[in-house]
Amino acid sequence: MRTVPSQIAARLPAAAELFADRGLDSTKIEDVAAATGIPKATLYYYFSGKEEILAFLLNDALLRVADEVAIAVQSHDTAAQRLTDVISAQLRVMADQPAVCRALVGDLGRAGRMPAIAEMINTAYYQPVEALLREGAADGTLLEQAHPEAVAMAIFGAVTISALSYLVTNQPLDEPRIARAVTDLILDGLRAK
Amino acid sequence: MRTVPSQIAARLPAAAELFADRGLDSTKIEDVAAATGIPKATLYYYFSGKEEILAFLLNDALLRVADEVAIAVQSHDTAAQRLTDVISAQLRVMADQPAVCRALVGDLGRAGRMPAIAEMINTAYYQPVEALLREGAADGTLLEQAHPEAVAMAIFGAVTISALSYLVTNQPLDEPRIARAVTDLILDGLRAK
DNA sequence: TCAACGTTTAGACTCGCAGTCTGAACCCAA
C-alpha cells in the first residue's frame, strides 16, 4: 500500500459509510468510487482492494485511540482518574466515527489477519492501560492486580461492546451516560458493600 | 432456509474451522463441500450460501449461550453467585467452540444483519442478566443499578472480548483464570478501598 | 405394489464483479 495522500484519505470516510450500511461485499468498488469521488483506477493505485481500504480505516481509528489513550494516561492525575479518562477517550473516538466502527464490527476479519489486529490493540490499548493499573497500585488509588493484562482486556471489552451495542442499532451514542455506567462498574463493582 | 437435518448440522463445525482460519471469502463453497463431505448441491439445497451457513452456526452458538445462561440464572443461589455462574457459562460455551467464535469475530456482519444479531444477544443474554441484577438488588447481594441494561452490556463485553483476545491469537482459553479475573473485576471493582 | 414427494447428487452453465492492463494526459522537480 503506497502512502495515501491526505486529499484521498479525507474522502474515505464516505466509503466507511457504505461498508457500514451494506457490508463490505455488497459494496462494489465502483460504489466506493462513486461515493468518494475517487475513480476506481486511482483506488487500485493506492489500495489492493476494498479490504485494504477497510484496513486503512481501522489503522487510522486505532492510531486515534492510541493517541487519546496516551494523552489520558500521561496526565498528572491519580491513576483512578486517568483510568476514567481513558474510558471517556475511547468512547469519544468511537462516537466520532460511528460508520467506521459499524463497518469494522461487521467485517473485522477483512481489515487484516486477526492476530495482527489483536497485536495492534495490544500496543495501542492493553499495554498503556496495564501500565496505568500498576501505577494505580503504586499511588494507592487502585487495587493491586494479579493479572493486569486480563483486566485491561475486560475494560476494553466492556467499553467497546457497550458502545457497539448502540452504534449497531443506529441509536445515538450517549457518550457520558455509557462512560458513567462503565466507569462505575469498573471502579466500584456490583457487590453490595 | 429449510430445517437442517442433524447429520448435516453435525458436519458444519468443519466449515467453521475453515471460516476461522481463512476467513469467509477466501473459503470457497467447494472447500466447504470438501471439508464437510456435504456436496455443493446439497449445501445449496439447505442454505442460500456460505453466509447462511455462518448464520446457522451463530444461531446455534447463541442458543447454547441462552440455555446455559438461563440455567445459571434460575438456580437458587444468591444473585451474586448466579452472576458468577453466568460468566463461567458464557466462557464455557465459547471455549467449547473456538472455531465458531473465531469465524464470527472475523465475519460477524455476514452472519446476518447486525441489528438482528444485536436483538438475538439482547434476548439471549442482556434480558436475563438485567433481571438477575434486579434480583440482586432485591436479595441484597448486589448494588442497585441505575442502568441495568448498560451493566449487562458491559459484562457481556468484558467476558466476550477477554475470551476472544485469546482465541484469536490461538492461545488456549484458560477458562477458570479468565472467569476469575472478570468476576473479581465485575463484582469488586478496581478502586482501592 | 405403486405413486408421489422430498432428498441427494454430479455436472454443466451463466454472469457479476474484482482485479488487471493499456495508454493517454498531467504535474512537478531537477
Added chain:
DNA sequence: TTGGGTTCAGACTGCGAGTCTAAACGTTGA
C-alpha cells in the same frame, strides 16, 4: 525539457457464486 510519479477512462480476463437439469434414491401411505 525530460523523466518519474500520479490520475484516470475504458477495455479485458477469470474466478467462483449461484442456478439449473436431470437422474437416482428412500420413505411414506393408499
